[in-house]
Amino acid sequence: MTIIAALAREPHSKFQFQQVSLAELRPDEIIVEIRGVGICHTDIAARDGIYGLPYPIVLGHEGSGIVTAVGAEVATVAPGDHVVLSFNSCGRCTSCKSDNPAYCRDFAVENYIGTRPDGSRVLESEAGPVYSHFFGQSSFATHAVVNPRNVVAVDPDLDLAQLGPLGCGLQTGAGAVMRSMGCHAGSSLVVLGAGPVGLAAVMAACIQGCSSILVVEPHEARRTMATEMGATHTIDPTVDGDLAERIRGIVPDGADYVFDTTGRVDVINGAIAAVGCNAVLGLVGVPSDFSVDLPLNIVSTMQTGLTVKGIVEGDSDPSEFIPELIGHYRAGRFPFDKMLTRFPLSGINEAIAAQHRGDVIKAVLVPDVDLRLFV
Structure with a gap:
């Protein structure tokens, strides 16, 4: 499957769009068509080399979208489900088994190395390797390969494009206070x-x-x-x-x-x-x-x-806390949508600049027809 992704090629550079190919879906993986993704300071820090990630890399870790395919072992979501993407965790360590995945023993390996935990890559291009798996998703793209542990199903009546920031920044701030x-x-x-x-x-x-x-x-x-x-x-x-x-x-x-x-x-x-x-x-x-x-x-x-x-991540278990925050949003107690400004995915660099200047508080990227130029 060929997708379009925004690649960071070197520190302090602009993101560049390119066609990349997805690896064969594994039994425990999910493909999500991205409908919205927040821009977080952590993405910019990663682009600029703070985490020591390899280049070229696809970043983005506040995605939301629609499930398009699932591996044979996935039972928690199905094609057509609306989902919010959050951080990944191993599910095996003491913290994960204690419903505290934000302090997963293997958090860095699951989220910060640019590949799957076993070192294999999810993305390739004609020019060579492309790194990804940032927070288990790399959602600055039209599609992302994710895992059941970092996917939270949400009601289809919600505005899916705006929900992505719940997966990191908003659950971090809210969780810090509430958890x-x-x-x-x-x-x-x-x-x-x-x-x-x-x-x-x-x-x-x-x-x-x-x-x-x-x-x-x-x-x-x-x-x-x-x-x-x-x-x-x-x-x-x-x-x-x-x-x-x-x-x-x-x-x-x-x-x-x-x-x-x-x-x-x-x-x-x-x-x-x-x-x-x-x-x-x-x-x-x-x-x-x-x-x-x-x-x-x-x-x-x-x-x-x-x-x-x-x-880390507001001490939250996304599978429980994101639905709780959505409940507060529906009740008018968590009006996070007021801080969001939408930009087309093709305008990612303009969105980052606007957020850096303080023109907007939280930029959210949504799909746009200009990406067809890359097909």
Whole structure:
């Protein structure tokens, strides 16, 4: 089967479209025709070499689509089913067997090596090997080969194109609040960064019943969106003034929870200085340099009872959490569609540039007729 995919050929380059061939479908694999895929910062980081993936590679890890074929061993979905794609996991390790696949022992092998876990490739081209299997999907393409463990069936009456971001960014932000940190009703939460992950955290904090939801974000449009989604206060960090003092001006006893999506040590430290006793700091922001450390004063950490929680995918099991988020969406409690802007798949580079400039909060790529030029 021949498909069309957007290839990253080298760091900091534009994506280029090319015809590629799918390998023969294995008994435990599924082919999904992509109907929508979100653009995440992780895709850009991978394109630029942070994860050390081989080139050329097809990225994309927030896909949604329609099942077109299944292997003989697949019993969970069938051709015609509407699905959301999430991260992959092994299903064999202690974490997976404990319904905690976000901490799969083989997470890197299942999601970050550019091939199937056994080293075989899913894609080939006339010019040579093409790498893929990013988050078990590589959905910057017309089709993706996936596995039963990273496929979640959804109701066909939903707008399928917009559901892809539920598979990573939105479940990460919402899960951090609802699962990882377990923010309790009446508590205060500080969200650092109002991108898609941060805004998902804001909506989840409303669901949890947090009384004070503070968002620290330099872009005015994103602060406005955060307010629309339930933030009680917003802080522009570019304005002169100590961040900790500004937070304590709103929550004098200190914040109960801090959720960082920025990966910036200066911002995180400013928020740490404003936490209350027994606060929880949740970390999902990835710094541009993987070697960056977060310095913590040992004595003050002990005295305040601060818990530092590293978070992957919001501690979620996608098969359970994505349907839960869809339920909140249907009830009007998780209006994530407000942050989405659609672009044609052929306009992937323009969408990335718009998202980088802050013109849009979350870009979602949908199929378009211009791709016929590549057939």
